Amino acid sequence: MSTTAIRTQTEIARPVRHGSRRAVFWAEVIGSVVLLALPAIIPSAYQLRLLQDVAIWSILALSLTLIFGYTGQISLGQAAFYAVGGYTSAILQTALGVPAPIAWVVAIALGMGSALILSFPLLRIHGHFLALGTLALGLIVETLLVQLVPVTGGHDGILLPGAIHLGPWVQARFPYIVVGFLVLAYWLVRNLTQRGMGRAFFALRDDPDGAAALGVPVTRYKTLVFMIGGGLAAAAGVLYAHHTQVVTPEAFGFGTSIEVLLIVIIGGMSSRIGAVIGAAVIVFVPEWLQFLQEGENLVFGLLVLGILLFLPGGLVGGVRSAIRSLRRTRTSGEEVSA
């Protein structure tokens, strides 16, 4: 009970009212089902590709939402775990001939393991220091990807032709695997952040000392979240490697870490659906803006600024407050008529 008191500090984190919780649940179920069916519905290979881009960014963004949005630990090096996943899977499959499913499991486990090990030094620091520490981590990994040529192929990267490593049958159905992973990741984050544990997360984000005093195992939870976040990022990396069929250091660099942060904030921090919406924005909007040619980047930057300026809770926050005000006007209208 007492943890709820702490949570209410942050307005965006406010969970939906109990009455609409059920509606949200069913919306999530239906959304998941629609998502899983999308690859069958989308006729164009290009749209299908964008769908996979969105799904992979979403998983990566969910990993950051979990770490940052729900427990307040900022990470500017999420691309490091993304790289661990992508490269481990690619190296195992190409150099050692490990079958894809085993390589995936190992890669994700390694992502979790490295996050676990790194959590010991990293979780000792907070705020801007944590931001910088994770940033340094990301830059170290990026440089190593370039320099460890015998292992990572340096800047040439590693080719991972789908037809060879997945087989043509699986390759043709790979979009289902990608959206399947997204649905799994979504429900994982959902279940982790609901009920007691989720409340504990918010508590340790908003007031870690208070949470500790109330008996929340702060360090253990933070480590757990960091580890699961690392695993999710690694899973995204695994999918990315098969999706582009090549891993190169640029894809796992500083720019990627920043882009994930952008996704999380645009969509709405501490909102799992926000991660998906943010990813969709970052993939689709530049596509729509392509007719602007050279002006594209400028307009995109201004658009992002606009969202940040006018929707402090991100897109999801904007929609939520719109719904709230709608509801308010409706109920007040009913009162008048009654």
Add this chain to the structure above:
Amino acid sequence: MTTFLQLAVSGIALGSIYGLVALGFLVIYHATGLVNFAQGQLLMAGAMTAYVLLMQLDLGYPLVLLGVVVVALLLALVFRYGIHRPMVRRGAPTENMVVATIAFGLVLTAAAELGIGNTRYGVDPIFPGAPIAIGGVSMQTQSIVITAVAWVLVGLVWFFFTKTLTGVSLRAVGLNRTAAAVSGVRVSRLITVAFALSVIVTAVGGALVAPIIGAGPSMGLAIAVKGFAAAVLGGMSSVYRGMVAGVAIGLIEMLSSYYISSAYAPVIAYTILFLALVLMPARVRKSGATA
């Protein structure tokens, strides 16, 4: 020995630029608690302005520097009144503001690419002429200018923060905004002063470094990351400590690159940063994080 001295001299000049960027970071950070990720792009804006005024419009250096300051001031006003203040008024969380600075940086880069061009452009140095050599250790005249100007600027900013009423009030705003407002400090205007100061310092840094590495839209990131690192290594507290940390990073970069491995020099620099962060005494970390 000359090699060591040569590396040290280069490291100090390079580190002074990092220190200048750190200075820019810290001025805004102290006044508002905001970490400005557009620092690298503001540096770029200074360099590109210098390029346009000096190389395209053929103005002399006094006018060029004046122009850089004016452009920096305009950018600071846009930053403050177009982005920062509206967000504060809407009660945007800190994270959103951090990301807004990233977006501001994206816009600056895109605008520079669109308006000026997207390659690297050479910029003439302030004092043309041969490098100066003393006992086998040489320096480009521009590097001497950079080092001198950087330290003078740090000195001025330090003086401003500790000896002038405006500066002291500004620090008060950073420490406790409400208390400052209660004691009659005009908070909003002071924050604007901090933005202007920060952007001007950073843009001048860009104009100074352009004659060495050229001016181009994507030049800022590497310098900004190390400038940020310098600010943190300096404990996020005082401006001169950021400067000293900047020089330390410059020296480490030069020396490790020569004596250990040029390929792994960045890894070494980032690893030292990483270790410094996690091994830093908790006291410093706490005070810095909440400053």
Add this chain to the structure above:
Amino acid sequence: MNVPRPRRAALAALALGSSIALVGCATAGSSEAQSGGDTSSEGPVKIGYIGALSGGSASLGVPIQHGIELAIDQLNEAGDLGRELELVAVDDEADATKSAAAAQRMVTEDGVVAVLGGPNSGTVLANNPIITGAGVVQLITVAQGDNLIDPETPGADLTYQVTENNSYDVGAIVQLFEDGAYDAICAVSDTTEYGQGGIQTIRTVFEERGLEIATAVSHEVNATDLTPQVLSLRDAGCDAVYLFDYGQDAALFMKTVNQVDWEVPVIGGRGLNQAAFLSIAGEAGDGIIFPSVIDPEKASAQEFIEAYDAKFGEDDDPAHTFSALGYDSVMLLAAGLEASGFEGGEALASALEDVTLEDAASGKEGSTLTYTYGDHRAPSDDFLTFWTIEGGEYQLYSRDVQSTRP
């Protein structure tokens, strides 16, 4: 609180979802790639170009695009082809993911007949499987990686390289090092795919010729200070330097060499053709020698340079290497399209295998750009010229360059 237990809920959702997915798999799981690109006989023929038009690599990507635009304008004006060409250019920011998405859009949405690839080997590696996987021809304009045409990959039949690869360049430059009879040749490169690929090739080629690299140093791209690199090489006793960098870093290297007053012959890679090198290095670049594809005594090159400078200005691409390669890519493609009757895919690929360009903008007088069956690298022997910088201007160093196809 009548909320279902999350675990049960998740299971329910998953069961539902996966069953739908299975149904989906069975019905419409494999979206077959359409092949061949645009074959309609009406309207302009679309050609794609994917390159870095913003960000750090734009100084390569933009001149290439300008060269392409010039070629298309000239062809359309002359009207000899019988059909108009139309350019669809997409900026991939040198990002592999964006490059792959752009490739997918071009082949399935825009219906391009062929795609011209950009300056970066990494992005070409990412977009090539998609382009060729859809049965569309790709011409790689400027990227030089030795691994870009790999007969083992499924798309090799549809992939063509317009420019010489690293081995070709290094093979030609080696003769300068041999002529100098140096004792300790050293190399410097950045850590990008351009620099690292270059170093790898240099080592291989040197070994074949019985030379060796005494010391090699590297640095991050867009470096802010190269003093340690310069001093490392100087103190190692190098008496010749192979500088394999992009323009801005090469300029910084030369300025530092000047600053520490080190007299050493420097021979560079193709990145020195970037406008940024001359702009930043100024006279510090004097005396450096590097390979180019421009022969000022060749009539077609002169015409190209004149037309290019008239359209985009003299400072847009002063060395004209990258724009010339973009220009020739279109000329090669147009010749192929004419022969295939504007049909893409296999038809275009086999038509290209009979294409020879004798009056290309790039290449030394007497050289050709030629594709043959099983050989998809265009430059013939003796394609290169050597250039230098004198008084802060590009100058021809030597036309007497022997270069052989690796």
